[in-house]
Amino acid sequence: xxxxxxxxxxxxxLVTAFAVVGITVWIxxxxxxxxxxxxxxGSAIAIFLGLVFAYLAGEFAPGPDGGFLHGEKGxxxxxxxxxxxxxxxxxxxxxAIVATAMGVRMEELRNTGxxxxxxxxxxxxxxxxxxxxxxxxxxxRDAVSMTTIGGGAATYIxxxxxxxxxxxxxxxxxLSVAAGLVKSILVMIATPFVAKSIGLDNPRSALVFGGLLGxxxxxxxxxxxxxxxxxxxxxxxxxxxxxxxxxxGPSVIFFIIRQFA
Amino acid sequence: xxxxxxxxxxxCVIIGTIAGKLLGRLLGMDANxxxxxxxMILLIFTTHRLRKSGRLGPQDETGIAYxxxxxxxxxxxxxxxxxxxxxxxxxxxxxxxxxLAVVVCFALVPAITRIGGxxxxxx
Numbered sequence: 001x002x003x004x005x006x007x008x009x010x011x012x013x014l015v016t017a018f019a020v021v022g023i024t025v026w027i028x029x030x031x032x033x034x035x036x037x038x039x040x041x042g043s044a045i046a047i048f049l050g051l052v053f054a055y056l057a058g059e060f061a062p063g064p065d066g067g068f069l070h071g072e073k074g075x076x077x078x079x080x081x082x083x084x085x086x087x088x089x090x091x092x093x094x095x096a097i098v099a100t101a102m103g104v105r106m107e108e109l110r111n112t113g114x115x116x117x118x119x120x121x122x123x124x125x126x127x128x129x130x131x132x133x134x135x136x137x138x139x140x141r142d143a144v145s146m147t148t149i150g151g152g153a154a155t156y157i158x159x160x161x162x163x164x165x166x167x168x169x170x171x172x173x174x175l176s177v178a179a180g181l182v183k184s185i186l187v188m189i190a191t192p193f194v195a196k197s198i199g200l201d202n203p204r205s206a207l208v209f210g211g212l213l214g215x216x217x218x219x220x221x222x223x224x225x226x227x228x229x230x231x232x233x234x235x236x237x238x239x240x241x242x243x244x245x246x247x248x249g250p251s252v253i254f255f256i257i258r259q260f261a
Numbered sequence: 262x263x264x265x266x267x268x269x270x271x272x273c274v275i276i277g278t279i280a281g282k283l284l285g286r287l288l289g290m291d292a293n294x295x296x297x298x299x300x301m302i303l304l305i306f307t308t309h310r311l312r313k314s315g316r317l318g319p320q321d322e323t324g325i326a327y328x329x330x331x332x333x334x335x336x337x338x339x340x341x342x343x344x345x346x347x348x349x350x351x352x353x354x355x356x357x358x359x360x361l362a363v364v365v366c367f368a369l370v371p372a373i374t375r376i377g378g379x380x381x382x383x384x
Binding site for chain 1: 298
């Protein structure tokens with residue numbers, strides 16, 4: 001019986017994913033209403049639960065030799081939940097993010113170009129600077145390591161792309177990916193709590209937010225938990241961030257950091 | 262029909278992604294630069310046009326509205342597939358770099374929002 005159920009769940013993995021995610025969202029909205037009287041948004045709780053499940057799966061998902069797998073894909077490392085990997089993968093993520101553009105009002109996009117561009121450049125440069133400074137403080141004092149860890153502080157894609165281009169050590173690459181993951185997760189969790197104090201309540205500030213923070217998953221999650229209406233604005237700028245980071249990191253920014261290191 | 266809306270959405274995503282990859286290649290890297298943003302702008306313009314000329318009805322739009330509505334569950338799935346273990350095991354340097362980057366960028370949001378225009382109206 002159990003093997004029958006499991007093989008069905010594996011075979012119908014995307015359907016399983018819809019069911020599991022739906023139940024998680026439902027539980028989260030109940031918790032939001034009962035425990036926090038709606039003060040913490042249901043979607044914020046759902047995203048947090050997702051991260052907790054991802055951690056537990058990373059730590060305890062069974063591996064092939066009876067030990068733990070310690071995989072990289074969160075709950076998607078469990079065969080019956082592999083469909084969640086597809087649901088949360090790049091293809092459906094992009095489809096859904098683009099669909100949110102339906103809620104965009106054209107007049108709100110006018111005169112935001114300069115704002116968006118400045119936020120993107122500031123976001124990339126500041127993140128690299130902070131990552132490089134932290135790397136320096138922890139004894140990684142060569143320009144390649146500083147730039148790579150700086151890239152990780154931009155996003156977990158910019159870090160390893162920069163590191164690979166510059167020939168960073170695998171230890172530094174791992175650090176840089178971890179820094180990017182911390183950033184992405186923290187943005188998802190913290191955004192709804194700081195939204196009010198940083199004025200994140202209108203399309204323009206959401207656009208700036210997306211450009212400054214840049215992590216697509218983090219921005220998508222953080223804004224969804226704050227106000228779903230703001231998602232398309234943040235997503236629109238964040239989508240340029242990783243590309244700009246990968247472009248500037250191994251070139252201009254490496255060059256600048258080399259002058260200091 | 263709903264499939265018209267979903268097809269339009271999908272075509273925008275495909276064209277946007279191709280444009281993003283071409284832009285990436287132009288800049289000399291194997292990455293998608295702004296594909297989602299380009300797709301969004303395409304979708305905004307085409308639906309605006311088609312709606313005006315009466316060729317995109319409310320029934321067709323349900324095919325886009327569904328994916329818009331399924332967005333939060335997809336974000337939950339994204340969260341559930343993050344490598345949280347690696348983030349927490351990354352060591353102090355990684356955690357500190359991530360936290361500081363977030364804190365400083367959060368703090369910059371109001372400053373940059375004020376650039377290029379008057380204070381935006383509160384919604």
